[in-house]
Amino acid sequence: MRPITIVRLFLLALAICIFTVPASAQSETQLRKFLHSAPDTYGWQPAEGDITYDFFPDGRLHVQGPDGEATMWGGTWKLKGNLVTLKVPDLKFYKTFTVTIDGNDLLLDDMRYRRIRL
Numbered sequence: 001m002r003p004i005t006i007v008r009l010f011l012l013a014l015a016i017c018i019f020t021v022p023a024s025a026q027s028e029t030q031l032r033k034f035l036h037s038a039p040d041t042y043g044w045q046p047a048e049g050d051i052t053y054d055f056f057p058d059g060r061l062h063v064q065g066p067d068g069e070a071t072m073w074g075g076t077w078k079l080k081g082n083l084v085t086l087k088v089p090d091l092k093f094y095k096t097f098t099v100t101i102d103g104n105d106l107l108l109d110d111m112r113y114r115r116i117r118l
Contacts, residue, residue, distance in 0.1 A: 031099050032057075032079050034106065037115070044106055044113035052116065053086070063088050084108070 035055040037043060043054030043062065050066035055077055065071030075088035085096045097108035106113040 026082070026101060028079060028081060031082060031084075031101065034101050035077075035079070035084070035099070040118045041115040042118065043116050045116045047105075047112040047114060049111070053113070061086055061088065063091070063093075 036057055037054065043052050043064070045052045052064045054062040054064075056062070059076050059078065061075040061077040063073045063075055065073075073088050073090045075086060075091075075093070077087070078085050079099070082099050083096050084099050085094070087094050097111075100107035102112070104115065
Protein backbone atom coordinates (compact mmCIF):
# COMPACT_ATOMS: atom_id res chain seq x y z
CA MET A 1 0.00 0.00 0.00
CA ARG A 2 1.04 3.53 -0.60
CA PRO A 3 1.70 5.57 2.58
CA ILE A 4 -1.14 7.97 1.81
CA THR A 5 -3.62 5.09 1.69
CA ILE A 6 -2.53 3.85 5.12
CA VAL A 7 -3.00 7.34 6.56
CA ARG A 8 -6.47 7.59 5.01
CA LEU A 9 -7.45 4.20 6.42
CA PHE A 10 -6.18 5.21 9.84
CA LEU A 11 -8.15 8.48 9.76
CA LEU A 12 -11.30 6.66 8.62
CA ALA A 13 -10.97 4.12 11.44
CA LEU A 14 -10.39 6.92 13.94
CA ALA A 15 -13.49 8.80 12.73
CA ILE A 16 -15.61 5.65 13.03
CA CYS A 17 -14.40 5.13 16.59
CA ILE A 18 -15.07 8.74 17.59
CA PHE A 19 -18.59 8.89 16.16
CA THR A 20 -19.77 5.48 17.34
CA VAL A 21 -18.77 5.66 21.01
CA PRO A 22 -21.44 3.80 22.98
CA ALA A 23 -23.22 5.67 25.79
CA SER A 24 -21.65 3.34 28.34
CA ALA A 25 -18.26 4.73 27.31
CA GLN A 26 -19.42 8.30 27.83
CA SER A 27 -18.51 9.79 31.14
CA GLU A 28 -21.06 10.31 33.86
CA THR A 29 -20.26 14.02 33.69
CA GLN A 30 -21.16 14.14 29.97
CA LEU A 31 -24.42 12.27 30.55
CA ARG A 32 -25.33 14.47 33.53
CA LYS A 33 -24.73 17.64 31.51
CA PHE A 34 -26.77 16.27 28.61
CA LEU A 35 -29.77 15.61 30.89
CA HIS A 36 -29.86 19.27 32.01
CA SER A 37 -31.71 21.81 29.92
CA ALA A 38 -29.75 23.50 27.17
CA PRO A 39 -30.18 27.19 26.23
CA ASP A 40 -33.72 27.94 25.00
CA THR A 41 -35.01 24.55 26.15
CA TYR A 42 -36.60 23.02 29.20
CA GLY A 43 -36.90 19.31 29.85
CA TRP A 44 -37.55 16.31 27.64
CA GLN A 45 -40.68 15.31 25.74
CA PRO A 46 -41.18 11.72 24.58
CA ALA A 47 -41.45 10.99 20.85
CA GLU A 48 -44.50 8.89 21.79
CA GLY A 49 -46.49 9.54 24.94
CA ASP A 50 -47.18 12.58 27.04
CA ILE A 51 -45.09 12.48 30.24
CA THR A 52 -42.22 14.99 30.19
CA TYR A 53 -39.17 15.16 32.46
CA ASP A 54 -37.05 18.12 33.49
CA PHE A 55 -33.77 17.19 35.22
CA PHE A 56 -32.32 19.89 37.49
CA PRO A 57 -28.60 19.96 38.44
CA ASP A 58 -29.43 19.73 42.16
CA GLY A 59 -31.21 16.37 41.73
CA ARG A 60 -34.76 17.66 41.53
CA LEU A 61 -37.03 16.19 38.87
CA HIS A 62 -40.16 17.85 37.48
CA VAL A 63 -42.63 15.51 35.83
CA GLN A 64 -45.44 16.93 33.73
CA GLY A 65 -48.47 14.98 32.53
CA PRO A 66 -50.76 15.35 29.54
CA ASP A 67 -52.66 18.33 30.98
CA GLY A 68 -49.61 20.57 31.22
CA GLU A 69 -49.09 22.31 34.53
CA ALA A 70 -52.40 20.97 35.82
CA THR A 71 -50.68 17.61 36.17
CA MET A 72 -47.22 18.27 37.53
CA TRP A 73 -45.28 16.29 40.11
CA GLY A 74 -41.96 16.66 41.85
CA GLY A 75 -39.38 13.98 42.37
CA THR A 76 -35.68 13.30 42.38
CA TRP A 77 -33.14 11.75 40.05
CA LYS A 78 -29.70 10.25 40.52
CA LEU A 79 -27.17 9.21 37.92
CA LYS A 80 -24.62 6.46 38.49
CA GLY A 81 -22.59 5.58 35.44
CA ASN A 82 -25.10 5.38 32.62
CA LEU A 83 -28.05 4.48 34.86
CA VAL A 84 -30.51 7.13 36.02
CA THR A 85 -32.96 6.44 38.83
CA LEU A 86 -36.17 8.48 38.95
CA LYS A 87 -38.29 8.73 42.09
CA VAL A 88 -41.71 10.40 42.04
CA PRO A 89 -43.35 9.70 45.43
CA ASP A 90 -46.81 11.10 44.53
CA LEU A 91 -47.03 8.63 41.64
CA LYS A 92 -45.37 5.80 43.58
CA PHE A 93 -42.90 5.72 40.70
CA TYR A 94 -39.37 4.41 41.27
CA LYS A 95 -37.51 3.23 38.20
CA THR A 96 -33.97 2.97 36.86
CA PHE A 97 -33.27 3.50 33.16
CA THR A 98 -30.19 3.11 30.97
CA VAL A 99 -29.28 6.55 29.57
CA THR A 100 -28.16 6.76 25.94
CA ILE A 101 -27.34 9.86 23.95
CA ASP A 102 -28.44 9.45 20.33
CA GLY A 103 -27.46 12.61 18.46
CA ASN A 104 -29.63 15.32 20.04
CA ASP A 105 -32.08 12.79 21.46
CA LEU A 106 -32.15 11.13 24.86
CA LEU A 107 -33.01 7.46 25.23
CA LEU A 108 -34.22 6.15 28.56
CA ASP A 109 -33.99 2.43 27.88
CA ASP A 110 -35.67 2.35 24.44
CA MET A 111 -37.96 5.38 24.92
CA ARG A 112 -36.84 8.36 22.81
CA TYR A 113 -37.05 11.92 24.17
CA ARG A 114 -36.43 15.27 22.50
CA ARG A 115 -35.66 18.60 24.13
CA ILE A 116 -38.63 20.91 24.60
CA ARG A 117 -37.89 24.20 22.84
CA LEU A 118 -39.04 27.58 24.17
